[in-house]
Amino acid sequence: MSDFAALVDLDRCTVSPRVFNDQDVYEAELENIFTRTWNMVGHESQIPEPNDYLTTFIGADPVLLTRDANGRVRAFLNSCRHRGMRVCRRDHGNTKLFSCPYHGWSYDSSGKLRGVPQLDNAYHNELNRDEWGLIEVPNVQSFRGLLFANFDPNCESLEDYLGDMAWYLDLVLNRSKNGMVAFPGCHRWRLSGNWKLGAEQFGGDNYHTGALHRSMVEIGLGPEGDYRGDNPWTRDFEVKCINGHGWINFDADGGQPTDSQIAFFEQIRREARETLTPAQADLVLTVQVGTVFPNMSILSFLGFTTVRVWHPRGPKEIHVQSYGLVEKDAPPDVRDLTRKAMGLTFSPSGIFEQDDGVAWGDIANVQGGPIRSQYPFNYQMGHGHGKTMDDKPGLIHPPSTEIGVFGLYEKWREMMSR
């Protein structure tokens, strides 16, 4: 199977079920997509000091993100050059030397091979340590504190890659003067399903909320009716951005904030008038959800912000790694409420998120049959009805539409065709 492009029909706006369950497709994605895209690997606040580190993945490759002794953020493959064992098996910390547990090859935070046991009597001093440093991810760049890495030495800049999506990411990441920090810890959970199902939903599927999250509507925590929004085009809209990125903006009731939260949200709104354009500032603190292609998503709601990666683990398994962001200036009681709201709603136990996982697992598990595989999925909603607007970038359509969702598969098709 090499003609992956045929799996996405650009004219009919359909996608083959095989895109979500085929081992060959998955292996090609690792090669064609994840080695050529900007992948979110962490947040600057998680590695503030020299020799701080954290561990994560890009696609199937284990990654070690460090701040080297000179303060520069670097990313390496977390894999010893000798036999491949991960040189760091902790989530985060601070160390001058990563020593492989297997035979003891040791690397510093700039990836340089420092120590090799028995270099004299076993290697006869013939090993050139300069050649055997950790494999470096050549590009690491920050967008408002979020760190992205790209394996492709000839890649476009992160800024160009994000394009018009940066305008929308700024609604969250640049809404306050002093920016955001990550909560300590990380939500990590396993889901059955294909990684793209998480990415596409956050990148532009508002349509599912009325049905899949109906339980939330029934208990009064979701909008009545069918989530089409009261202010289409202006406050309730979805966006198809370049390069497969997508955004959802939705003006929903923010629960019952405390006085302290209300005061803090007012502070953010004031600061946003200085850090953002007027059109952007008007949208601050609505419900905001987006995906940066391929598999990083963001959701900001009730003052909390989850940034997560849908790590692919084979065609039918996802490991979600979700960090929580909060304004550096948030007072302790606001931070507490923010963290609690994120756990309650969007986390492994989240009362929204639980139901998403079940849908994605079901899709992956039932679509392997030869007959179902012949019939593609429908992504036709709203095509031809999107508009460009003067006050905001991208192709806009009010809820609901699949122009943004399908944009992910257009980009996927382009990258899988190379």
Add this chain to the structure above:
Amino acid sequence: MARDDESVSIDLRHEFETVLIDEYWLLDNSQFEDWLDLMAEDIRYWAPVRENLDRDEENFFQADLLTHFDESKAEMMLRVARLRTGFAHAEEPPSRRRHFVSNIKILDAPDPNQAKVASNFIIFRSRPGHEEHLFVGSRRDHWVRLNNNWRLQERLIIFDHDIIENITVFV
């Protein structure tokens, strides 16, 4: 420990064996509202995320550490109300859940109306299809006796999972 203290402790341990088994009987039988009645009005029900760190570095009490749960009775009631809507699709059709509690240990009983109790749990969940999961861990409870009934005032849930499954169960 004086002989008297020891017998108090053994009696209390037996008492809490009953309390905790009765609690899990309610969850086994989906009697969630009756289960909520065991919670004190000011309960804190919380479960920090786990981290892979150097030995003894993990600190559940670290400020701002992310949590799977950190809830008052109001949020716990919300979870139950959601399950009762019939549209909480992660539990429709309902999974088969079986709750096991063991290794009950009285950590402290400063007065006859308070007890700090540790216990281990295993929860088995079977969903439609061959989807079977275990949730394993330990709990640190603070129970208070109110009107002659033990009520849970704080439960720290320590999941023993690194990458956990979608948590639709109560612990």
